[in-house]
Amino acid sequence: MAATSTINGTKSAEERMQDRAPEMELIRQAQGGSRAAFDALVRQYDQQVLRLALHLTGSEHDAEDIYQEAFLKAYRYLGNFRFECSFYTWIYRIVTNLCLDQMRRRKTRREDHAVVLDRSGDEIDLLASVSDERAFSNPAKELDRKHLGEKIQCALEKLTPRERMVFELKHYQGLRLRTIGEMLNTTEETAKNTLFRATKKLRAQLAELR
Amino acid sequence: MNCDLVHERLLTAAYGELQDDLVHELERHMADCPNCQAEQAQVQALKLLADAYPVIEPEPNLVARSRMRLEEALDALPPLRWYERMMRRAGNSLARLQAMPVAASLLVLMGAGVGALGGFRIAEHSAALSGSQTARNAAAPQAQPEANGAAPAEVANISSVVRQPNSGIVEVRYNHVVPEKIQGSVEDPAIRRLLMLASENSDSEGVRDDSVGLLAAECRAGHGCQATGIRDALMAALLYDRNVGVRRKALEGLEPYVTQDVQVRDAVLEALMNDPDPRIRTAAVSLLQPLEADTSVREVLYSVANSDRNPHIRTVSRQVLSEVPEIQ
Secondary structure, eight states: OHHHHHHHHHHHHHHHHHHHHHHHHHHHHHHTTOHHHHHHHHHHHHHHHHHHHHHHHOBHHHHHHHHHHHHHHHHHHGGGOOSSSOHHHHHHHHHHHHHHHHHHHOOOOOSOTTEEEOTTSOEEETGGGSOTTOOOOHHHHTSOHHHHHHHHHHHHHTSOHHHHHHHIIIIITOOOHHHHHHHTTSOHHHHHHHHHHHHHHHHHHTGGGO | OOHHHHHHHHHHHHTTOSOHHHHHHHHHHHHTOHHHHHHHHHHHHHHHHHTTSOOOOOOHHHHHHHHHHHHHHHHHSOOOOHHHHHHHHHHHHHHHHTTHHHHHHHHHHHHHHHHHHHHHHHHHHHHHHHHHHHHHHHHSTTOOOGGGSSOOOEEEEEEEEEEOTTSSOEEEEEEEEOOOOOOOOTTSHHHHHHHHHHHHHOSOHHHHHHHHHHHHHHHHTTSOHHHHTHHHHHHHHHHHOSOHHHHHHHHHHHGGGTTTOHHHHHHHHHHHHHOSOHHHHHHHHHHHGGGTTSHHHHHHHHHHHHHOSOHHHHHHHHHHHHTOOOOO
């Protein structure tokens, strides 16, 4: 068993190295001024960037602005990228900083938390886009799914921007605490403590639902 | 293990980030602690609740619109001029080398400074001697030139020749070099300073080889190389000495510092990429093996694994890279 996992680990390391080779080459070309290489890098990450920004801000318009600003910054400062971390971590660091700024600026609350606004100002129901076959635990069954989602979003928005970001990156984006620490320029331990604080607050906010 | 600590660990365990040994410890505690069992249920319930506010994939329209807007913004940016591109490239190259060339340049400047100061002092001393001798010679016109005296010094150069008016006396100013010998322990700072000078400046490969060998042995023995500048002298020898034997000894001397000292690591990486001798490059790979998880080391190893002209070095680099642990 141990031997198998070692072999698997070695294989995946080699595969990962091979996977990253074209990306490193793209980055070098983009650093040399190749617009095509930069466009290819954008295509590789732009959906993830939009997904994160959309979920954090709850607004298509804000998500679009963050997307635009993040990639323009990346284009401008790509020359400073030193391959000390993965490009994924680097671009996410830019995006998380922009989202944090945006969340700090906009502390106003919306009336309806389960909707996001599209570019034209029309509302999109986030919860309506989820499949009805999702499994929920007993407490969730007591409430309508949409109402539950609103409560969750409301509780999330009461966290500090940093707590919200750590919870978002851990719970929704599934990143490791070490990576979250790197993205937020802090340690893994601090990221863990922030996550712990965020969950405590969320539990207090959502106590009535359980 | 107290319950507060368990509560923290329950959260990391719920997200699959608790180490295996701590998981067993946690399970043992959980078996007998109803309070912590309740906490675990709460954590799980929160995870389920949070999933009720889902992450949605961005609409294709939104993606397309964002891309188009970005492209327009990028098109509107003025293109980089040739010198801006050159500066970017130069900036990247400089940053890669980090502080190594700066340290080497400082070392060279320091050496030049010490040499110039030493030369000035010698010249000053000999000028004073020559001045007093000239005065004596003036008092006794039949005196012999000082160079014929008993001093074993050699004449280095003549700085001035002045014929004194209305007399048959000529004043010659010259400098001389006095050969000296010093003996002492390798740990003696004066000996070390001379060894460092010899490692950089000596025309004789044998002298450089001996001095670098002695300095390297000092470093390997852990006799405080970092503070005394020996480490810098070894890095300079590794990167710039023409003799492969000298470079090999310098590399061996740097071995104890490669894991701790970023400048040493950069120098070894530089040698791995650029040293013309495959033996040095091979030795550099094995020195860097314990650091394969370092990003700069991985990058250089990756580059060497793909482009080194020596197949053995390519294979060795690949082997080292294959042992890199899983990284997200």
